[in-house]
Amino acid sequence: MNRVEYAAAAVVVVGAALPFWLGRYWVDVAFLAAIYAGIASAWNVAGGFSGTSSFGHGLFFGIGAYTSGALFYYFKTSPWLGLAGGAVLAALVGVAIGWCGVRYRIRGLSFAVLTLAFAEIAWLFVSTFDPLGASRGISLPPAPPGLASLQFRSGEGFLLVGLAFLALCQAVAWALHAAPLGFRYRAVRENETAAQAMGIDPVFVRLSAMALTGALTAVGGSIYAQYLLFLDPRTFFGPDVTIKVILFTLVGGMGSVWGPVVGTALLYPAGEYLRAALGGQVPGLDILFYGSLVVVCCLTFPSGIVGSLARLVGRRETARASGAQSA
Amino acid sequence: MLLVAGIVQGVVLGVILALVTSGMTLIYRVTGIINFAHGGLMALAMYLAYDARRYWNVDPLVSALAIAPLMGVVGWALYQAVIRPVRRQHHLLAVQILLGLSFVIEALLLMRYGADMRTVESVFSGRFVTVLGVGIELTRAVAFGISLLGLTVLGVALKWSDWGRRLRATAADELAAYLVGISVIRVEAWAWGIGVGILGLVGPVLADVFKMTPDMGLKYAIVALVVLIIGGGRTMAGTIAGGLLVGLSETLGLLYLPGSYGGLMPYALLAAVLVINPRAAIAMVRGR
Numbered sequence: 356m357n358r359v360e361y362a363a364a365a366v367v368v369v370g371a372a373l374p375f376w377l378g379r380y381w382v383d384v385a386f387l388a389a390i391y392a393g394i395a396s397a398w399n400v401a402g403g404f405s406g407t408s409s410f411g412h413g414l415f416f417g418i419g420a421y422t423s424g425a426l427f428y429y430f431k432t433s434p435w436l437g438l439a440g441g442a443v444l445a446a447l448v449g450v451a452i453g454w455c456g457v458r459y460r461i462r463g464l465s466f467a468v469l470t471l472a473f474a475e476i477a478w479l480f481v482s483t484f485d486p487l488g489a490s491r492g493i494s495l496p497p498a499p500p501g502l503a504s505l506q507f508r509s510g511e512g513f514l515l516v517g518l519a520f521l522a523l524c525q526a527v528a529w530a531l532h533a534a535p536l537g538f539r540y541r542a543v544r545e546n547e548t549a550a551q552a553m554g555i556d557p558v559f560v561r562l563s564a565m566a567l568t569g570a571l572t573a574v575g576g577s578i579y580a581q582y583l584l585f586l587d588p589r590t591f592f593g594p595d596v597t598i599k600v601i602l603f604t605l606v607g608g609m610g611s612v613w614g615p616v617v618g619t620a621l622l623y624p625a626g627e628y629l630r631a632a633l634g635g636q637v638p639g640l641d642i643l644f645y646g647s648l649v650v651v652c653c654l655t656f657p658s659g660i661v662g663s664l665a666r667l668v669g670r671r672e673t674a675r676a677s678g679a680q681s682a
Numbered sequence: 683m684l685l686v687a688g689i690v691q692g693v694v695l696g697v698i699l700a701l702v703t704s705g706m707t708l709i710y711r712v713t714g715i716i717n718f719a720h721g722g723l724m725a726l727a728m729y730l731a732y733d734a735r736r737y738w739n740v741d742p743l744v745s746a747l748a749i750a751p752l753m754g755v756v757g758w759a760l761y762q763a764v765i766r767p768v769r770r771q772h773h774l775l776a777v778q779i780l781l782g783l784s785f786v787i788e789a790l791l792l793m794r795y796g797a798d799m800r801t802v803e804s805v806f807s808g809r810f811v812t813v814l815g816v817g818i819e820l821t822r823a824v825a826f827g828i829s830l831l832g833l834t835v836l837g838v839a840l841k842w843s844d845w846g847r848r849l850r851a852t853a854a855d856e857l858a859a860y861l862v863g864i865s866v867i868r869v870e871a872w873a874w875g876i877g878v879g880i881l882g883l884v885g886p887v888l889a890d891v892f893k894m895t896p897d898m899g900l901k902y903a904i905v906a907l908v909v910l911i912i913g914g915g916r917t918m919a920g921t922i923a924g925g926l927l928v929g930l931s932e933t934l935g936l937l938y939l940p941g942s943y944g945g946l947m948p949y950a951l952l953a954a955v956l957v958i959n960p961r962a963a964i965a966m967v968r969g970r
Contacts, residue, residue, distance in 0.1 A: 472952045639792035646785025
């Protein structure tokens with residue numbers, strides 16, 4: 356981590372503490388922001404670190420939510436077991452899709468489209484599959500609140516769980532970024548042939564990236580399902596989550612550890628504020644905000660907020676170092 | 683009998699989808715970018731036809747003649763303002779910009795027209811024709827005819843006009859095209875102009891065939907993408923084949939499979955095509 360990333364981490368920590376003072380509404384917003392930020396970070400592990408972009412993260416989100424939700428609904432299984440089961444299942448599905456990509460040499464944008472196809476299939480399937488509630492969805496029964504049932508009486512409880520999830524995702528992303536495996540990821544992203552020539556196995560890189568991103572996203576889905584207490588195919592399997600998460604990541608800075616979180620922390624509350632403050636009179640204002648911001652960001656600083664700042668600081672440090680040398 | 687009905691409906695839908703997708707194919711082949719705002723731009727064209735009907739009482743089939751060149755200018759401007767600056771950068775960047783643009787269009791349509799489902803009546807609305815003993819809505823049949831005509835004109839222009847040769851040369855090898863004196867930038871701008879202009883033609887015509895809502899854009903962008911990939915993304919003939927496959931599989935799937943599992947068919951087909959013949963799928967974006 357460089358100085359910019361420490362600064363970004365500080366901003367995020369302050370941002371996470373802020374809603375506890377701001378009151379009920381912002382606690383809910385912050386919980387959702389934490390879930391989105393965690394998933395954005397999970398997406399970044401595959402899309403940003405290893406270059407295995409996916410347009411189908413709704414698939415993993417939905418698998419997590421529906422595994423824990425359906426087990427909870429039918430068998431009263433502890434959501435923690437469902438959460439773990441969903442994560443394992445999503446990791447397996449991630450490996451399966453990644454294997455399709457490796458086996459049939461589908462890469463880059465076409466791999467992303469393949470993931471989109473699988474997510475759409477899952478969405479349409481769940482929308483018609485009756486045991487999972489079809490398009491009506493499933494209402495989860497409320498349970499005695501507490502950490503065991505992952506349900507809480509107040510938003511603060513959910514916020515803490517959401518932040519724990521975010522911390523988990525960040526810990527994984529940070530460890531991966533610093534570990535030898537992370538260097539292998541980046542090598543495959545930059546030049547697969549060269550990486551292979553150096554003895555790096557791109558198959559392992561792609562499959563492990565898909566497994567990690569799938570498992571983390573599914574955990575987010577399980578937590579969100581316990582918060583919403585309602586499983587609905589569009590919310591979980593639909594493309595909305597994926598698109599938002601990629602948007603937040605790109606604006607924050609793809610490929611950096613803190614970029615996705617910074618992007619989410621800035622954009623998501625702003626969008627929610629617009630919807631709450633002006634949504635009544637002008638519907639669609641938050642969509643307009645997200646849409647135009649992403650266009651402007653991509654055109655003006657394509658490496659994202661964290662990437663651009665890091666380059667700025669890096670340039671100044673280089674200038675100072677060379678100045679010291681010449682003096 | 684049911685089978686014949688399914689096939690007729692599927693072919694009609696397929697050819698319409700092929701014209702919708704042809705613009706996306708053109709843009710993809712020439713500039714290497716998948717236009718994720720394709721559906722959003724089509725929705726925009728449809729709502730323009732809605733306004734033309736409401737304020738000036740112009741039939742959508744007539745207003746299409748004005749909306750098509752207007753959308754062409756929109757496509758050209760879009761290329762110059764937004765796509766050209768990022769044409770050498772990471773392909774996800776252009777995708778993200780176009781997705782963002784799709785959001786902007788959706789939000790503007792929602793603000794102006796509200797979330798209600800709308801259609802635009804044309805002179806043919808509410809009537810039916812019988813083809814091979816199968817009744818289909820006249821508006822749908824007209825859209826089929828116009829799509830067939832549009833695809834023919836586009837195919838002929840690409841094959842035999844100098845304009846088409848320049849486009850195909852750029853699609854085949856950008857550098858070589860540049861070296862023989864083709865202005866690649868101008869050709870790419872043309873591809874965007876024509877590709878989006880087609881939506882200006884097809885949108886108003888479809889305004890009574892598909893129901894329009896502000897959030898339809900993303901759905902149709904994905905449908906067009908499925909057609910593009912199943913058709914191989916290289917030629918207009920492939921796009922027509924892709925459109926027919928998607929149209930037939932969806933219609934027949936909905937007829938013969940229980941519930942709405944039939945809606946899955948195009949996506950299952952997409953996954954199958956990607957797995958069986960990945961070369962038909964888009965490889966890494968050209969030259970990057």
